[in-house]
Amino acid sequence: MFSSDSIVNLSNPVYRRRQRFNTLMLTLSAATVIFGLFWLSWIILTLFVKGGSALSLTLLTQSTPPPGADGGLLNAIIGSVMMAAVATLIGTPIGVLAGTYLAEYGQRGWLAPATRFLNDVLLSAPSIVIGLFIYATYVAQVGHYSGWAGALALAILVIPVVVRATDNMLLLVPNSLREAAAALGCPQWRVIMFISYRAARSGIITGVLLAVARISGETAPLLFTALNNQFMSLNMNAPIANLPVVIFQYAASPFEDWNRLAWAGAVLITLLVLGINIAARSLFRK
Template structure:
C-alpha cells in the first residue's frame, strides 16, 4: 500500500539525495551569479574612476581636439545619434513587417521556418562581417566613407533584433482574440493592426529599444563605413564622427588627453546603454 509519509520522511534516501543535489546546484548557481556580478561591477567601477573625472559640460559642447588641446566629443555624439536614428528608422519598419509575416501569415509552409533560421544566423553574425558587406556593396562603389554607409550597416544589425521580438510578441497574442474579431467580419489586416499590435506594442517597443542599445556601441562596422571625422559635420554623405570609433582611436593613442576623452566616451556609452535597457525592461514589465 502506498505510504506518503515514507516519501517525505527526512530519513528517506531519495529525499536526502535530492536535497544534496539541490544544495549543490544552488551553491553553483550562486557562485556563478557572484562571479558574473563581480566582473560587471569591476568594469563599471573602472569606467567611473577613469572616465568620471573627464565628464564635463565641454564634453558635450566642443568637438574632438588635436593632441595637447582641450576639447570634447560633441561631433562624435552628434554623429552617433544621427546614424543610430537613421538606422532605427530604416531597420524598425522592415523588422516589424518581417516579424508580422512570420507570426501572422507564415504559420504554414517552409518559408517562415527558413526565415527564422536565417534571422537567427544574422542575429548572431559578427558585426565586422556586416561592415565588410556594406563596404563591398556601397563604400567601394561610391569611393568614399559616409554616414549613410554607417547607417546601413547599423540598420542590418537592428533588423534581426526587431524581427525576433515582433515575432515572439505577436505569437503570445491569444488566438481567441483573432477568432473573435474574424467572427465579426474583421479582415486580417485590421485584426493585426487593431488587435495584435495593440496587445503586443510594449514588447515590440522593447525590442526596438534593445536594438538601439546594441548598435550604440558597435565599432567594427563603422570602421569600414563611416570611419571618423575630426570636425563637426552634419553631412551624412561624408565621413562622420561617432563615439565608438573615437573611443577606439583615442584609447590606442599615446596622448593622455585623448585617453581621458576615450574613457569619458566609454562612460557615456555605458550610461546610455544602461538607461535604454532599464527603460526597455520597465516598459516590458508593464
C-alpha cells in the same frame, strides 16, 4: 498511498541524497552568480573611476580636440545619434513587417521557417562582417566613406533584433482575440493593425529599444563605412564622427588627454545602454 512521513524523512536515504544534490546545485548556482557579478561590478567600477573624472560640460559642448588641447565629444555624439536614428528609421519598419509576416501569415509552407533560420544567423553574425558587406557593396562603389554607409550597416544590425521581437510578441497574442475580431467581419489586415499590434505594442517597442542599445556601441562596422571625422560635420554623405570609433582611436593613442576622453565616451555609451535597457524593461512590464 505513500505517507509524507515515509518520503520527507531525514533517515530516508533517497531524501538525503536528493537534499545533498539540491544543496550542491544551489551552492554552485549562487557561486556562479557571485562570480559574474564580481567581474561585472569590477568592469563598471573601473569604467566610472577612469572616465568619471573626464565627465564635464565641456564634454558635451566641444568637438574632439587635437593632442594636448581641451575638447569634448560633441561631434562624435551628434554623429552617433544621426546614424543611429537613420538606422532605426530604416530597420524598424522592415523588421516589424517581416516579423508580422512570420507570425500572422507564415503558419504554413517553408518560407517562414527558412526566414526564421536566416534571421537567427544574421542575429548572431559578427558585426564586422556586416561592415565588410556594406564596404564592398556601397563604399567601394561610391568611392568614399560616409554616414549613410554607417547607417546602412547599423540598419542591418537592427533588422534581425526587431524581427525576432515582433515575431515572438505577436505569437503571444491569443488567437481568441483574432477570432473574435474576424467573427465581427474584420479583414485580416485590420485585425493585425488594431488587435495584434495593440496587444504586442510594448514588446515590439522593447525590441526596437534593445536594437538601438545594440548598435550604440558597435565599432567594427563603422570602421569600414563611416570611418571618423575630427571636426563637426552634419554631412551624411562624407566621413562623420561617431563615439565608438573615437573611443577606439583615442584609447589606442599615446596621449593621456585622448585616453581620458575615450574613458568618458565609454561611460556615456554605458549610461545610454543602461538607460535604454531600463526603459525597455519598464515598457515590457506594462
